[in-house]
Amino acid sequence: MTRQIKSKPLLAVQDLHTHFHTFAGTVKAVNGVSFEVGAGEVMGLVGESGGGKSVVGFSILGLIDSPGKIEGGQILLDGQDLVSAGENRLRQVRGREISMVFQDPMTSLNPLHTVGRQMDEVLCLHSDLDAAARKQACIDMLESVGISRAEERLKAYPHQFSGGMRQRVVIAIAMLARPRLIIADEPTTALDVTIQSQILKLMRQQIADKGASMILITHDLAVVSEMADHITVLYCGNVVERGKTRELIETPTHPYTRGLIDSIPDTAERHDRLKQIPGSVPDIRNLPKGCNFKDRCPRAQALCAEREPTLTAQHGSLWAACHFPLKPGELA
Amino acid sequence: MFGYLLKRLIQMTLVLWVVSVIVFLMMSFTGDPVFMVVPIDATDAEIAQARRLLGLDQSLLVQYGKFLTSLVQGDFGNSYVFRQPAMTLILERMPATVEMVLVAMALAIVVAIPLGVYAGANPNSRISRVIMAGSLLGISLPGFWVGMVLIYLFAVHWGVFPSSGRGDTAEFLGLRISLLTWDGWHHIMLPAITLSLGTMAILLRMTRAGMMEVGRQDFMKFARAKGATRRDVLYKHGLKNALIPVVTIFGLQLGDLIAFATITETIFSWPGMGKLLIDSIYRADRPVIVVYLMLVALIFVVINFIVDIVYTLIDPRITLK
Ligand SMILES: Nc1ncnc2c1ncn2[C@@H]1O[C@H](COP(=O)(O)OP(=O)(O)OP(=O)(O)O)[C@@H](O)[C@H]1O
Ligand code: SF4
Ligand SMILES: [Mg+2]
Numbered sequence: 037m038t039r040q041i042k043s044k045p046l047l048a049v050q051d052l053h054t055h056f057h058t059f060a061g062t063v064k065a066v067n068g069v070s071f072e073v074g075a076g077e078v079m080g081l082v083g084e085s086g087g088g089k090s091v092v093g094f095s096i097l098g099l100i101d102s103p104g105k106i107e108g109g110q111i112l113l114d115g116q117d118l119v120s121a122g123e124n125r126l127r128q129v130r131g132r133e134i135s136m137v138f139q140d141p142m143t144s145l146n147p148l149h150t151v152g153r154q155m156d157e158v159l160c161l162h163s164d165l166d167a168a169a170r171k172q173a174c175i176d177m178l179e180s181v182g183i184s185r186a187e188e189r190l191k192a193y194p195h196q197f198s199g200g201m202r203q204r205v206v207i208a209i210a211m212l213a214r215p216r217l218i219i220a221d222e223p224t225t226a227l228d229v230t231i232q233s234q235i236l237k238l239m240r241q242q243i244a245d246k247g248a249s250m251i252l253i254t255h256d257l258a259v260v261s262e263m264a265d266h267i268t269v270l271y272c273g274n275v276v277e278r279g280k281t282r283e284l285i286e287t288p289t290h291p292y293t294r295g296l297i298d299s300i301p302d303t304a305e306r307h308d309r310l311k312q313i314p315g316s317v318p319d320i321r322n323l324p325k326g327c328n329f330k331d332r333c334p335r336a337q338a339l340c341a342e343r344e345p346t347l348t349a350q351h352g353s354l355w356a357a358c359h360f361p362l363k364p365g366e367l368a
Numbered sequence: 369m370f371g372y373l374l375k376r377l378i379q380m381t382l383v384l385w386v387v388s389v390i391v392f393l394m395m396s397f398t399g400d401p402v403f404m405v406v407p408i409d410a411t412d413a414e415i416a417q418a419r420r421l422l423g424l425d426q427s428l429l430v431q432y433g434k435f436l437t438s439l440v441q442g443d444f445g446n447s448y449v450f451r452q453p454a455m456t457l458i459l460e461r462m463p464a465t466v467e468m469v470l471v472a473m474a475l476a477i478v479v480a481i482p483l484g485v486y487a488g489a490n491p492n493s494r495i496s497r498v499i500m501a502g503s504l505l506g507i508s509l510p511g512f513w514v515g516m517v518l519i520y521l522f523a524v525h526w527g528v529f530p531s532s533g534r535g536d537t538a539e540f541l542g543l544r545i546s547l548l549t550w551d552g553w554h555h556i557m558l559p560a561i562t563l564s565l566g567t568m569a570i571l572l573r574m575t576r577a578g579m580m581e582v583g584r585q586d587f588m589k590f591a592r593a594k595g596a597t598r599r600d601v602l603y604k605h606g607l608k609n610a611l612i613p614v615v616t617i618f619g620l621q622l623g624d625l626i627a628f629a630t631i632t633e634t635i636f637s638w639p640g641m642g643k644l645l646i647d648s649i650y651r652a653d654r655p656v657i658v659v660y661l662m663l664v665a666l667i668f669v670v671i672n673f674i675v676d677i678v679y680t681l682i683d684p685r686i687t688l689k
Contacts, residue, residue, distance in 0.1 A: 094589075130595040131593065131595035132595060135593065135594070136590075143587060144590040145587055147587070147685065149605070
C-alpha cells in the first residue's frame with residue numbers, strides 16, 4: 037500500500053471572516069470560509085450574486101478597504117499568513133505571487149495611461165529587467181494572449197480597444213510577473229458569449245503553460261465545471277459545499293448546489309428541466325437563525341431553523357453544510 | 369488641427385467683438401467724460417469744442433465705428449488723466465499684477481493638491497477633517513480681512529514681512545520684475561498669500577472631490593493589485609484622473625485673479641493694474657478702462673484656449689475638434 041503524502045497547498049484560506057461595518061449595520065460578507073488551492077490547480081468559487089466571492093478574492097490580496105475589515109481567520113501562502121502581513125509584504129505578493137483579473141475589463145485599466153505603461157508598471161515593480169527587456173516581455177505577453185501588432189498596441193490607450201481586447205490586456209498584465217496564483221473574478225461576464233469562451237480557453241492555456249494555479253470566481257456553474265479541478269460553493273458568506281468538480285456537479289449533496297446545477301441552461305435537456313431557485317438571497321445584515329438557505333430549501337425541516345449546519349464529510353471528496361444532504365442519485 | 373485653430377481663432381475674435389460692443393455701450397451710458405477734460409470754469413462753447421474734439425458729438429454708431437477701428441489698429445487713445453497712451457499705462461503695471469498672481473497660484477497648487485489628495489484618499493481621518501474645515505475658512509473669509517490680519521501679524525507685530533509696496537525690482541526684457549530680487553520676494557509674500565487662500569481652498573476641495581470619485585474606480589484597485597505603492601496609486605493613477613475639473617477651475621481662477629486682484633493690491637499698495645483700474649474708474653478715465661476690459665477679455669479667452677489644450681494632454685479621449 038502506498039501512503040499518499042499530502043503536500044502543503046499553495047494557498048490555504050482558513051476560517052476567513054471579512055465584515056463591512058456600514059451605517060446600516062455590519063455586513064458579514066465572508067463569514068467563516070475555508071478552502072485550499074494546490075499548485076497548478078484550478079479552484080472554482082461559485083454562488084449567487086452577493087455570496088461574498090469577490091470579497092474573498094480581495095481579502096486574499098489584502099485589498100479590503102474601510103469600512104471593511106478582515107475580522108478573523110488566516111490566509112496562508114506557502115504556509116505564511118497574509119492577514120497579519122504588513123503592507124510591504126503584501127505589495128510583494130500582489131502582482132508577483134498572486135494577481136487578479138477583475139470582473140469588468142472596461143473599468144480595470146486606467147483610461148489615461150497607455151497599455152504599454154500599465155504593463156510596464158508591473159515589470160518595474162516585480163523584475164529587474166532593463167527598459168528594452170521589459171518592453172520585449174510586454175510585447176511577447178500581448179502576443180501570447182492573442183493581440184497582434186503588439187508593439188504598436190503598446191502605445192494605444194484602453195479606449196482604443198474593444199472589451200474582449202481589454203480583458204486580454206488585463207490577463208496579460210496579470211500574467212506578466214509570472215505569479216503562482218491568479219484570481220479571476222468573473223473574467224468573462226462582461227463579454228459576449230463567443231469572446232467568453234475564447235478568453236476562458238486563453239486563461240486555461242496560460243495557466244497550464246506557466247504551471248500557475250487559479251481561483252476562478254463565477255456565478256456560472258457551466259463555466260466552472262469545464263475549467264476547475266475543485267469547486268467551492270458560497271452562500272451568504274459561508275461555504276455550503278465543496279469537493280472535486282465531477283462529483284460536485286454530478287452528485288451534489290447540498291440542496292443549494294443542486295438548485296444551481298438545475299438552473300444551468302442546457303440545450304441537450306428539455307427546457308422545462310431548467311428551473312430557478314425560488315426566493316432570493318436573505319439580507320446578510322441580519323441573517324436568520326439556523327440554516328441561511330432554509331427559506332428557499334425544498335428539504336427544510338424544523339431542525340434547519342434551529343441549528344446552523346456545519347461542514348461535514350459526504351460521499352467521495354464532498355463536504356457540505358446541511359442537516360439533510362442529498363444522497364447520490366437523489367434529485368431534490 | 370489647422371481647422372481647429374482656425375475655428376478657435378474665429379471664436380475668440382467673436383468673443384472679443386461682443387466684449388467690445390458691451391464695453392462701448394457701457395462707456396456711452398455712464399457719465400460724460402467731457403467734464404473730465406475741461407476746466408471747471410469752462411464755457412459752453414469750450415465744452416462743445418472739447419466734445420467735438422473727443423468725437424462725442426457724433427451718433428453712437430459712428431462713434432462705435434471709430435472705436436472699433438482704433439481698437440483693431442491697436443490705438444487705444446491717451447489716458448485723460450495721465451496724458452499717456454492707455455495701453456502703456458496698463459502694460460507698465462501688468463508685470464506687478466501677473467507676478468503676484470503667479471506666485472499666488474503656485475502657492476495654491478503646492479498646498480491644495482497634496483492636501484486635496486490626502487483628504488480625498490482618507491475622507492474619514494481626523495487630519496482630513498481639519499483640512500476641510502480649514503478650506504471652508506479659506507473660502508469664506510474675505511480677502512481684505514485676511515490681508516489686514518496678515519499685515520498686523522507679520523508686518524506690524526513680528527516685523528518679518530513688509531506690509532506694502534513692491535520692493536526692489538530688476539529689469540528683464542524691459543519689464544520690471546520683483547521676483548528677480550530678494551527684496552521683491554520679501555514684499556510679494558503677504559499679498560500673494562492673501563490672494564491665494566480662496567483659490568487654494570477651491571482647488572483643494574475640487575481635488576478632494578475628484579480623488580474620492582476616482583478612488584471608487586476599479587482601475588485604482590487594479591493598480592494596487594499589481595503591487596503599486598499607495599503613493600503611486602494616488603498620484604500616478606488617481607490624481608491625473610481627478611485633474612480635469614481642477615484644471616478648469618484653475619484657469620478660471622487664474623483669469624479672475626489677474627483681472628480682479630484689485631482689493632489685495634489696494635491693501636498692500638501693490639502697484640499693479642488693479643489699482644490703476646480703481647483709480648481710473650474714480651476719474652472716469654475712459655480709455656484706460658476700455659483697454660483694461662479688453663485686455664481682461666483677451667486674457668480670459670487665451671487662458672480658456674490653453675485650458676482646452678491642457679485637457680487633451682491629460683486625457684487622450686478628449687480631442688480638439
Ligand atoms: N465596500 C463594501 N461595503 C459594504 N458592503 C460590501 C462592500 N463590498 C461588498 N459588500 C457586501 O458584501 C457582500 C458580498 O459581496 P461580493 O461582491 O463579494 O459578492 P459576489 O459574490 O462577488 O457577488 P457578484 O456575483 O455580484 O459579484 C454583498 O452583500 C455586498 O453588499
Ligand atoms: S440545512 Fe436544512 S434548510 Fe439548510 S440546506 Fe440543508 S436541508 Fe436545506
Ligand atoms: Mg463579485
